[in-house]
Amino acid sequence: MTVTLADVAARAQVSPATVSRVLNGNYPVAAATRERVLRAVDELDYVLNGPASALAAATSDLVGILVNDIADPFFGIMASAIQGEIGGPGGRAGGERLAVVCNTGGSPERELTYLTLLQRQRAAAVVLTGGAVEDAPHAAAVAAKLRKLADAGTRVVLCGRPPAPDTGAVALTFDNRGGARALTAHLLGLGHRRLGYIAGPVERTTTRHRLEGHRAALAAAGVEEDPRWTVYGRYDRRSGYEATLELLRRDPSLTAIVAANDSVALGACAALRESGLRIPEDVSVAGFDDLPFSIDAVPSLTTVRLPLAEAGARAGRVAMGREEPPPGGITSVRGELMVRGSTGVPRVS
Amino acid sequence: MTVTLADVAARAQVSPATVSRVLNGNYPVAAATRERVLRAVDELDYVLNGPASALAAATSDLVGILVNDIADPFFGIMASAIQGEIGGPGGRAGGERLAVVCNTGGSPERELTYLTLLQRQRAAAVVLTGGAVEDAPHAAAVAAKLRKLADAGTRVVLCGRPPAPDTGAVALTFDNRGGARALTAHLLGLGHRRLGYIAGPVERTTTRHRLEGHRAALAAAGVEEDPRWTVYGRYDRRSGYEATLELLRRDPSLTAIVAANDSVALGACAALRESGLRIPEDVSVAGFDDLPFSIDAVPSLTTVRLPLAEAGARAGRVAMGREEPPPGGITSVRGELMVRGSTGVPRVS
DNA sequence: GCCGGTGTAGCAAGCGCTTTCTACAAGGTG
DNA sequence: CACCTTGTAGAAAGCGCTTGCTACACCGGC
Numbered sequence: 001m002t003v004t005l006a007d008v009a010a011r012a013q014v015s016p017a018t019v020s021r022v023l024n025g026n027y028p029v030a031a032a033t034r035e036r037v038l039r040a041v042d043e044l045d046y047v048l049n050g051p052a053s054a055l056a057a058a059t060s061d062l063v064g065i066l067v068n069d070i071a072d073p074f075f076g077i078m079a080s081a082i083q084g085e086i087g088g089p090g091g092r093a094g095g096e097r098l099a100v101v102c103n104t105g106g107s108p109e110r111e112l113t114y115l116t117l118l119q120r121q122r123a124a125a126v127v128l129t130g131g132a133v134e135d136a137p138h139a140a141a142v143a144a145k146l147r148k149l150a151d152a153g154t155r156v157v158l159c160g161r162p163p164a165p166d167t168g169a170v171a172l173t174f175d176n177r178g179g180a181r182a183l184t185a186h187l188l189g190l191g192h193r194r195l196g197y198i199a200g201p202v203e204r205t206t207t208r209h210r211l212e213g214h215r216a217a218l219a220a221a222g223v224e225e226d227p228r229w230t231v232y233g234r235y236d237r238r239s240g241y242e243a244t245l246e247l248l249r250r251d252p253s254l255t256a257i258v259a260a261n262d263s264v265a266l267g268a269c270a271a272l273r274e275s276g277l278r279i280p281e282d283v284s285v286a287g288f289d290d291l292p293f294s295i296d297a298v299p300s301l302t303t304v305r306l307p308l309a310e311a312g313a314r315a316g317r318v319a320m321g322r323e324e325p326p327p328g329g330i331t332s333v334r335g336e337l338m339v340r341g342s343t344g345v346p347r348v349s
Numbered sequence: 350m351t352v353t354l355a356d357v358a359a360r361a362q363v364s365p366a367t368v369s370r371v372l373n374g375n376y377p378v379a380a381a382t383r384e385r386v387l388r389a390v391d392e393l394d395y396v397l398n399g400p401a402s403a404l405a406a407a408t409s410d411l412v413g414i415l416v417n418d419i420a421d422p423f424f425g426i427m428a429s430a431i432q433g434e435i436g437g438p439g440g441r442a443g444g445e446r447l448a449v450v451c452n453t454g455g456s457p458e459r460e461l462t463y464l465t466l467l468q469r470q471r472a473a474a475v476v477l478t479g480g481a482v483e484d485a486p487h488a489a490a491v492a493a494k495l496r497k498l499a500d501a502g503t504r505v506v507l508c509g510r511p512p513a514p515d516t517g518a519v520a521l522t523f524d525n526r527g528g529a530r531a532l533t534a535h536l537l538g539l540g541h542r543r544l545g546y547i548a549g550p551v552e553r554t555t556t557r558h559r560l561e562g563h564r565a566a567l568a569a570a571g572v573e574e575d576p577r578w579t580v581y582g583r584y585d586r587r588s589g590y591e592a593t594l595e596l597l598r599r600d601p602s603l604t605a606i607v608a609a610n611d612s613v614a615l616g617a618c619a620a621l622r623e624s625g626l627r628i629p630e631d632v633s634v635a636g637f638d639d640l641p642f643s644i645d646a647v648p649s650l651t652t653v654r655l656p657l658a659e660a661g662a663r664a665g666r667v668a669m670g671r672e673e674p675p676p677g678g679i680t681s682v683r684g685e686l687m688v689r690g691s692t693g694v695p696r697v698s
Numbered sequence: 699g700c701c702g703g704t705g706t707a708g709c710a711a712g713c714g715c716t717t718t719c720t721a722c723a724a725g726g727t728g
Numbered sequence: 729c730a731c732c733t734t735g736t737a738g739a740a741a742g743c744g745c746t747t748g749c750t751a752c753a754c755c756g757g758c
Contacts, residue, residue: 002501004744015708020746027747030706045497050470051403052744055713060400062449070450071429073422080420083452098466100411101419101450103432117447121399148394152351237645266645273647296586296615298622298647353714364738369716376717379736401714404743 003044012040023048054122059153061097063319064118064126068106072235073291074261074308078129078159081312086125086320097124097320106201108138115145118154125155125319128169129312131206132161143167159315160306162205163330170325172315172333176206176288179304179335180213181220183286184258186302186337188221192256192284192346196247197230198240198268200260207232207260210288214258226251235260240267248275255283255346262287262294265301269342280344290338299341306335352393361389372397403471408502410446412668413467413475417455421584422640423610423657427478427508430661435474435669446473446669455550457487464494467503474504474668477518478661480555481510492516508664509655511554512679519674521664521682525555525637528653528684529562530569532635533607535651535686537570541605541633541695545596547589547617548581549609556581556609559637563607575600584609589616597624604632604695611636611643614650618691629693639687648690655684 009016014033021027022037029037040046054060063086067075083099100123102114111133118126126149132139143164146156150168158164163171187195197214200207211230218225228250233239240259244267247254257272259265265287269279277283279299287294290305311333317323358365363382370376371386378386389395403409412435416424432448449472451463460482467475475498481488492513495505499517507513512520536544546563549556560579567574577599582588589608593616596603606621608614614636618628626632628648636643639654660682666672 005746006744016745017709017747018707021707024746028705033706047465047468049404049744051400051409052713053746054400055398055404055715055743056745056747058713058746069429070419070432071422071425073420073425076420076422076425079450080418080452083419083450096462096466098449098451098463098470100447101428101432102447103429113445114447116396117445119396121447237641263641266642270645292586292612293615293642293645296619296642296646354716355714365715366717366739367737370737373716377736382736398714401743402716404745405714405716407716407743 003046004049005046008037008040008044008046011044012037058122060122060124062100062118062121062123063097064100064102064114064121064123066102066104066111066114066126066128068104068130068235070101070103072263073293074235074289075129077291077308078312078315081309082127082129082159082316082319085313085316085322106133106204108133108135108142112138112141112145115142115149119145119149119152122152123149123154125157127157127159127315127319128161129159129315130161131200131204132164134203134205134208139164155319155321157315157319159311160206160308160333162209169329170318171330172311172318172326173330174206174306174311175332175334176209177213177216179288179306179337180210180258181217182213182335182337183288183302183304184214184217185221186339187256187258187284187286187343188217188223190284190343190345193223194226194251194254195229195256195258196244196251196254198243198247198257198259198264199230199232200235200264202232210260229254233260233264235263237263237267237270240264241271242267244268244271245275248272256286256343257283258286259288261289262291262301262303265294265303265342266297269297279342282347284343284346286343288335295340297342301338302340302343303338304335305338307333352395353398354395357386357389357393357395360393361386407471409471409473411449411467411470411472412446413449413451413463413470413472415451415453415460415463415475415477417453417479418584419450419452421612422642423584423638424478426640426657427661427664430658431476431478431508431665431668434662434665434671455482455553457482457484457491461487461490461494464491464498468494468498468501471501472498472503474506476506476508476664476668477510478508478664479510480549480553481513483552483554483557488513504668504670506664506668508660509555509657509682511558518678519667520679521660521667521675522679523555523655523660524681524683525558526562526565528637528655528686529559529607530566531562531684531686532637532651532653533563533566534570535688536605536607536633536635536692537566537572539633539692539694542572543575543600543603544578544605544607545593545600545603546579547592547596547606547608547613548579549584549613551581559609578603582609582613584612586612586616586619589613590620591616593617593620594624597621605635605692606632607635609637611638611640611650611652614643614652614691615646618646628691631696633692633695635692637684644689646691650687651689651692652687653684654687656682
């Protein structure tokens, strides 16, 4: 029923080995022979059997991309950039690779399961994006898995994720701490002294680093922080909305709200508006990431631009071995402070 | 070096066949034996070789998802929903399937190439999302490919895409025409008579259907359309921004702008604001899709909500054979008009 | 004219798994 | 007690491809 290499070989009157070599192009085949084979392939409408190739060659053309939430543009943009570089159709690279996008939903177990599944597929490379979960046993389990993958020849790249020592994984980390610090410093420079902070999920590295940067800026300015000013939530607008109402309840005198990311900031804006507060006259709002919609917020959002696409592209190239990994296998990607309309001088109180 | 089924079998003192059966759980194995095998698997840290299984069993656990642009939440949301249903880790389904997300960038060639790649992988199912390109030869080529996939046992589902007759593909189509018609009818009801329309790329089914709906509404209300009122572009904010400036240049007396989707609408809003026009007092703006950020626009966007997540989930289930396909293999999913702040009665001129 | 390249192609041995068919115990039945 | 189920495990034949090795021309040089 299905046509195989042997069928093509028969039709082209060559051996299966020759057909394989024509298709893989890694062995000299006389032009005339190649021609004949290609014609046979075409006439029979032959499609290589991927699993069989993978088995025989002990490699596959699958590249895994782990994301927390593919519906979130933060991950979508990175995934898109990674995919653009791994040499799928249209990519500049020769081989045609397929991107397997795995939605972990931020769950450690799923992350591990997906890693195993990718190991099972003998993935050519795996890129893990976004913050990691800070649970020690889980981190160890992931590290062990990554080591195993690396040992099996799978290239492992971390994109926007802290390094995983001794795993052989290359890390392209975002400087969340530095970005957050610059952002809060900007607010402090405007004169704000009572700043609410809406953090992400508690056990996430991204959450911690951004919060640390925020606090470092406060400390550097000698501003003492009230514990009531920090609320933890999720990385979505709903969370920002709710957290903002909570912050307002705890301390109505806040003059600025720093959000874990842009979606959260948008939720914060909505809550503020509904509470009858103007942005930035009554309360300034700042986000993080600079996703495409942030500039369209009204007022447009002051935030920290993370070069998501660039980082993803680089991660993709490194994963494909088309770009040298950074020295030491680790590099930090800086964000850029984007000052826009959502932040201003605090109201006089 | 790498541990194989045979190694596990040796350690558990059973035959490879038994190990395979324990792992696949589709054949009775005595509890004690199973126990022993599982222990061996654990001790050896054995991971099944996916390609080998796929080859031997002539099936794979890969599911392809074709999207135009994974960085766009429109596709991200659908992809996420599909993935949630195909039974990956955490899914309710038993098998563990991997989602291969293919970014076609709207290019027909890439679409075809990806389809071939998925055919090569012997994908268990393929879901194509978003509008199709309306080029006849290309459409025929895709149809042929889909038929071939279906013949090879791959389940093919179209999600938010028009039916592909005689291909064996199940279609979950969005009622773009109806939604667009309702949206424009709403604007007409408010009293608008001069409405600009920012369409998507010319050769896309989505573009055509939405435009047709818009025109149907105009016709039904007896409003004659000026050809200058339609501009084609892309499905992104930039396009909306530029198209709006163009529309304003062509006819400054427009009182409403209908955009191809929400991102375009956001761009339109930006252009209007920069032109000193208030929304909706001077110009009303409407979008399409109701993506999460649309409610956070200021004023919040009047749009047509498409049940992206629901449709994706359903597509995923149908692809997995866990839900009956609609009768005839075709169903139309309706959108819901969401009237919000960006539309209002036209200014008196 | 003999010999060692050089360029092509074929042979055949796997790659690691699934699955059909067969084998054998153990247990129930007439 | 012979016989047939029923339950469980093994043997072995592939699945379709890749690739190391071998084979064979054919060519130029001494």
